[in-house]
Amino acid sequence: MNKKTVRDVDVKGKRVFCRVDFNVPMENGAITDDTRIRAALPTIRYLMEQGAKVILASHLGRPKGKVVEELRLNAVARRLSELLGKHVTKTDEAYGDAVKEAISKMNEGDVLLLENVRFYPGEEKNDPELAKAFAELADIYVNDAFGAAHRAHASTEGIAHYLPAVAGFLMEKEIEVLGKALSNPDRPFTAIIGGAKVKDKIGVIENLLNKVDNLIIGGGLAYTFVKALGHEIGKSLLEEDKIELAKSFMEKAKEKGVNFYMPVDVVVADRFANDANTKVVAIDEIPSDWEALDIGPKTRELYRDVIMKSKLVVWNGPMGVFEMDAFAEGTKAVAQALADAVDTYSVIGGGDSAAAVEKFGLAEKMDHISTGGGASLEFMEGKQLPGVVALNDK
Ligand SMILES: Nc1ncnc2c1ncn2[C@@H]1O[C@H](COP(=O)(O)OP(=O)(O)OP(=O)(O)O)[C@@H](O)[C@H]1O
Numbered sequence: 038m039n040k041k042t043v044r045d046v047d048v049k050g051k052r053v054f055c056r057v058d059f060n061v062p063m064e065n066g067a068i069t070d071d072t073r074i075r076a077a078l079p080t081i082r083y084l085m086e087q088g089a090k091v092i093l094a095s096h097l098g099r100p101k102g103k104v105v106e107e108l109r110l111n112a113v114a115r116r117l118s119e120l121l122g123k124h125v126t127k128t129d130e131a132y133g134d135a136v137k138e139a140i141s142k143m144n145e146g147d148v149l150l151l152e153n154v155r156f157y158p159g160e161e162k163n164d165p166e167l168a169k170a171f172a173e174l175a176d177i178y179v180n181d182a183f184g185a186a187h188r189a190h191a192s193t194e195g196i197a198h199y200l201p202a203v204a205g206f207l208m209e210k211e212i213e214v215l216g217k218a219l220s221n222p223d224r225p226f227t228a229i230i231g232g233a234k235v236k237d238k239i240g241v242i243e244n245l246l247n248k249v250d251n252l253i254i255g256g257g258l259a260y261t262f263v264k265a266l267g268h269e270i271g272k273s274l275l276e277e278d279k280i281e282l283a284k285s286f287m288e289k290a291k292e293k294g295v296n297f298y299m300p301v302d303v304v305v306a307d308r309f310a311n312d313a314n315t316k317v318v319a320i321d322e323i324p325s326d327w328e329a330l331d332i333g334p335k336t337r338e339l340y341r342d343v344i345m346k347s348k349l350v351v352w353n354g355p356m357g358v359f360e361m362d363a364f365a366e367g368t369k370a371v372a373q374a375l376a377d378a379v380d381t382y383s384v385i386g387g388g389d390s391a392a393a394v395e396k397f398g399l400a401e402k403m404d405h406i407s408t409g410g411g412a413s414l415e416f417m418e419g420k421q422l423p424g425v426v427a428l429n430d431k
């Protein structure tokens with residue numbers, strides 16, 4: 038990475054504004070998955086050990102510029118205190134006099150967590166005044182929030198214009214792993230694209246078609262491709278206006294010599310429910326009043342085979358409705374194949390695929406699980422991430 042990192046600055050005794058992505062899933066005020074908090078620990082611990090005064094900032098959810106009580110970061114501060122084995126002070130605001138006062142009391146190695154930065158309308162508007170108010174709190178800016186690096190917000194982009202700005206370890210690792218996959222991949226290089234909608238994956242498929250040896254399609258978006266081939270897809274997900282695009286992707290794959298894999302069989306259901314009646318049918322035999330909610334056993338085997346023969350696999354989006362056990366087998370099979378393929382470097386592109394790997398207890402077996410859903414998608418589309426661009430060059 039051609040950007041400066043925490044290793045390139047002297048943080049001893051300095052106030053460091055460190056943007057992290059603590060946008061964790063919560064249920065009834067409790068954190069249900071603390072992966073993103075754990076992922077930021079190496080940077081936080083490093084800053085503490087180097088004698089910095091660590092001021093952490095994050096968003097949580099989408100409060101749209103207003104205070105939303107359930108989206109305060111109090112539970113996050115408690116969890117972080119437990120993980121660090123050290124009290125983390127939490128302020129009820131993200132800038133201003135009370136915050137400055139709290140920071141003035143910090144000793145070297147102390148950690149303070151600011152309130153949800155999205156409680157302020159200026160955050161998402163990247164308001165320079167808010168960016169300046171954040172910058173006033175610190176001497177150095179560290180961005181370790183890869184998950185929010187695709188957002189040009191005051192705490193992810195704006196602030197970098199007013200302070201020395203460097204990347205944290207998580208940001209560095211994410212950019213290096215995903216960057217290598219796109220610029221210098223070990224081959225055969227396979228991308229597995231699933232999830233709900235073609236619309237969300239257009240850019241990724243377009244970009245990856247120029248880079249991969251194999252492109253595997255699964256999930257709800259596969260059925261627009263199946264339809265494009267002229268098959269009946271019953272009540273399966275369809276984006277009518279993307280059929281032509283799906284055709285053009287398949288043509289482009291042929292031109293480029295990319296092996297394009299689609300489901301050969303599927304699990305169909307008579308309704309969208311875990312206890313629906315289900316059966317496995319060939320891809321050209323989907324009954325008109327049923328919907329395909331998972332890839333079938335032959336497809337699982339085919340995809341496993343491709344994964345096993347690959348040196349690098351990037352996976353984004355589930356193969357079926359994995360939240361329901363009845364339609365989780367396809368996603369599980371892909372996760373299991375990646376876990377079994379010890380010579381294959383596996384990169385999980387965040388979001389639902391990361392949640393699925395976690396759910397199946399296979400997270401430890403993956404080489405890299407991105408903490409960014411949208412951010413890793415945009416990166417794989419070949420876009421520049423504003424939160425990275427704004428950091429100081431080496
Ligand atoms: N065949 C299918 N029919 C309907 N829904 C499906 C099907 N296959 C997968 N899904 C649903 O797609 C959803 C995931 O799609 P989405 O595009 O949000 O995933 P993603 O690419 O992992 O996104 P993100 O990374 O932003 O979380 C899951 O909730 C899953 O249930």
Ligand SMILES: O=C(O)[C@H](O)COP(=O)(O)O
Nearest residue numbers: 058060184185188410411
């Ligand atoms: O969960 C994420 O993908 C990041 O935290 C960014 O959140 P956002 O999509 O609300 O900007």
